[in-house]
Amino acid sequence: KLHLHTWDGAHNQINDTWNGLNGALFQTTLLAETSTGATQAEAKFLRAYFSYIMCDLFGQVQHRPATAAVADLPSVYTRSEAIDVIITELESIVGTLPVYTQALRGKATKEAAQFLLAKCYLNKAVFKQDPANPAGPYTFAAADMNKVITLCDAVSANANLSIATNYWDNFVWQNGTKSTENIFVR
Numbered sequence: 699k700l701h702l703h704t705w706d707g708a709h710n711q712i713n714d715t716w717n718g719l720n721g722a723l724f725q726t727t728l729l730a731e732t733s734t735g736a737t738q739a740e741a742k743f744l745r746a747y748f749s750y751i752m753c754d755l756f757g758q759v760q761h762r763p764a765t766a767a768v769a770d771l772p773s774v775y776t777r778s779e780a781i782d783v784i785i786t787e788l789e790s791i792v793g794t795l796p797v798y799t800q801a802l803r804g805k806a807t808k809e810a811a812q813f814l815l816a817k818c819y820l821n822k823a824v825f826k827q828d829p830a831n832p833a834g835p836y837t838f839a840a841a842d843m844n845k846v847i848t849l850c851d852a853v854s855a856n857a858n859l860s861i862a863t864n865y866w867d868n869f870v871w872q873n874g875t876k877s878t879e880n881i882f883v884r
Contacts, residue, residue, distance in 0.1 A: 720760055722748045728764040739791040743806035746787045747814060747882075753780040753825060781818060781825040788815045799858050803874065803883055809853045810882035816849035853881070 699705045705712050726748060729741035752759045759780040762772035775783060788811050796802060798809040820843075823836040853859065860878045862868055867876040873883070 716756065719748055719752050719755075723752065723760065724764070727761070731764045736794075736796075739794045740806040742787050742791045743795065743811055743814075746784045746811075749775075749780060749784050749787075750814060750818065753777055753784070754821075757829070759783075777825040777827075777829070781822055785815065785818050785822075788818065798856050798881060803880065805882075807881070809856055809859065812849045812853050813881055816846045816853070819843070819845045819849070 699709060700711065707713070723745060726741050726745035730738055730745050733741060749759045749761075753775075757777045759775045760772040761775060761783075762770060766772075792808055792811040792815065795806055795808045795811055798807040822842050823838045824834075827834065827836055859881065862877055862879050864876075867873060867878075868880055870876055873880055
């Protein structure tokens with residue numbers, strides 16, 4: 699069903715993905731709202747990351763305060779609302795995250811946030827598209843595309859990152875030591 703694109707809301711892998719991502723959103727919201735300093739910035743990055751995936755896969759993002767009662771239903775951001783919230787969250791923390799080094803490749807870093815922001819601006823026109831006409835045409839604002847360039851230039855300015863000489867090093871089992879371009883991996 700997945701390969702044929704004939705799944706529905708009852709498909710176990712779709713449900714598992716939905717539940718897993720919403721669980722991650724809850725956990726990162728809990729940390730973002732109850733911690734301070736570096737932990738809070740990292741939690742906000744992760745919340746933006748999971749929100750982006752939810753927005754991309756499902757076209758909506760659930761949200762509610764971590765202090766809400768268990769029985770309270772979450773509010774739902776549309777794609778258009780979600781991309782604005784994600785961009786605002788990332789822009790608020792990008793300057794507080796540590797600069798990427800090899801030792802921090804599995805952590806939220808300034809470069810990871812800049813790259814995610816670049817993805818947001820690159821896809822903003824699609825996420826802002828009227829849901830009644832999802833196939834476009836899309837209007838990509840020059841200001842957004844210029845931000846993509848600026849953010850990618852900032853990432854590539856980090857001397858600890860470079861395009862891998864062997865593209866396949868990004869996907870080998872030991873990519874943690876072989877890849878020079880993977881930014882946020884586990």
